[in-house]
Amino acid sequence: MERFVVPQGEFALATTSSTQHESLRAWDAADEYLLQQASELGDLSGNLLLINDRCGALAVALAPCEPSSLGDSYVSQLATTANLERNKIDLSSVTLLGSLDPLPERVDYAFIKVPKTLALLEDQLLRLAPSVHSSTVIVAAGMTKHIHNSTLALFERILGPSTTSLAKKKARLIFVTPHEAEIALKPLAVSSFTLDPGNIRVKSYPGVFSSERLDIGTSFFIDNLPDQAGQIRIIDLGCGNGVVGLVLALDNPDADVMFIDESFLAVASAELTVQSNLEEHSQFEFLVGDSLGSLRSHPGIADASVDLVFTNPPFHDDHALSDATAWQMFSDAHRVLRSNGQLWVIGNRHLAYHAKLKRIFGNCDIIGSNSKFVVFRATRKPAPVQHKADDFS
Ligand SMILES: C[S@@+](CC[C@H](N)C(=O)[O-])C[C@H]1O[C@@H](n2cnc3c(N)ncnc32)[C@H](O)[C@@H]1O
Missing domain, CATH: 3.40.50.150 (Vaccinia Virus protein VP39)
Incomplete structure (x- = not known):
């Protein structure tokens, strides 16, 4: 079992479902970079929302903050539950949300892994926008090769001005400053x-x-x-x-x-x-x-x-x-x-x-x-x- 060592602690993580690629690790450098950044933010008091946490690496490390975790993948939910159990973390400390479940009314911290499709990201950001306020801390992370100008443009349009970090182990962070005034957004159509x-x-x-x-x-x-x-x-x-x-x-x-x-x-x-x-x-x-x-x-x-x-x-x-x-x-x-x-x-x-x-x-x-x-x-x-x-x- 591989050990996931981050500022929040040392954890045992695995891809658990038989349909997950067995040679893939349960985390990537973008998870590590995001958790490093989270530790530098200090005490994360308030509502924390995680988005697209593939195998629960973020949920396991940040479980003491009692996050909600939103994603479109049931396989990811199974992997998150298994990894929480593997690390003897009370399952009730993380609230798993499917794509169509309502989000917390107010989100103070949003940590987002950039998903494979831009359309899914757009839909998720549009769902997130009504819960964001002017001091919400929004940090997204992904591997450099998956973050394009179009990805940044989406964050800018829906949530607010965005900048990227330097690359670290081929991963990059996106920092988003929420729009000052509420802007009119239409949910993405079916x-x-x-x-x-x-x-x-x-x-x-x-x-x-x-x-x-x-x-x-x-x-x-x-x-x-x-x-x-x-x-x-x-x-x-x-x-x-x-x-x-x-x-x-x-x-x-x-x-x-x-x-x-x-x-x-x-x-x-x-x-x-x-x-x-x-x-x-x-x-x-x-x-x-x-x-x-x-x-x-x-x-x-x-x-x-x-x-x-x-x-x-x-x-x-x-x-x-x-x-x-x-x-x-x-x-x-x-x-x-x-x-x-x-x-x-x-x-x-x-x-x-x-x-x-x-x-x-x-x-x-x-x-x-x-x-x-x-x-x-x-x-x-x-x-x-x-x-x-x-x-x-
Ligand atoms: C190539 S698409 C085919 C979709 C549809 N049948 C079609 O032909 O248009 C494969 C589908 O398998 C789903 N899928 C991936 N992993 C799965 C799993 N472990 N269990 C059930 N469905 C899965 C994907 O979400 C996707 O919708």
Whole structure:
């Protein structure tokens, strides 16, 4: 277990979820720089808000300040909880908030890790702005290569004049002085696009995968989905804005469809997408989960109970390439599929999902391919019949 040594103390931290890239550390130089800065601010009395604390490094170190921690990732919430427990810190000292939860009315300190997408940052800053007052201390941190002029411009426009620090271990801080007077800000709108044929409306909150237009891989997946299948149970795993699950729901009006994603905004987007296209929603569920592992006790997702699982797995964890989530999704799907149930997967050609699916399912068919993408289908084979010794006597 790696030790995280910062002015606030020495802590044991790990990436805990099986879908997090195992070789990535649970913190980066930007966390260290931010905590160094926090220690120089002295006594942090008042409401502290952390944003995008990937594995809880900030929450663990600053737990005595009883922070709230806002983020869009359920996997990050699981990692934060595990790291608090690992360091024997009372879980109630940190309030975990998903993207759509209300923020504290007044924030005195905001420590922000710059996220991967500018749209998510914009949405978070717009949500934060009403809680900021003229003496709120706002410090953001990120790796130098992820902080651009456009990042600074966003802080300037929404929160106030911003300057950057010198780089330290390739990380940089952004110091923001809140605007003196209140400025009128419009919350970021939900984006929307329409699919032809069918006039399907797809809705997405900011930062959700391919929120402005249909991704070309998803489009190829949709072109290769199976024909109608009747009264069945389907999972859209890593649903994003829910477009795949919605197309399946429209093609299979008697099916139960579960939309699952680790992003709070993705799950909320999938729900909006379904509501915009279908009047009756009782056979749909919208669940935040870390693949299917964290939903083991959910009644609709028992082992050997699902007919079809569809996924377009992510191949990045934070900024690093990783196949950890794909592996976890394939083995979770194998567990929840009933005998002869099928997992349908789309991936870029270079990702070699074929080999993984063969290892887990013992089979894998290619349903369609083009120069960039391949659609695979793996079938859960019936478990071999267990014979008792006296069956042969
Ligand atoms: C490539 S996108 C696909 C989105 C959508 N299915 C589509 O094709 O437009 C992958 C999705 O997987 C989600 N995801 C990443 N890690 C996950 C995890 N551990 N559990 C569930 N979903 C996850 C991401 O938030 C993202 O929405």
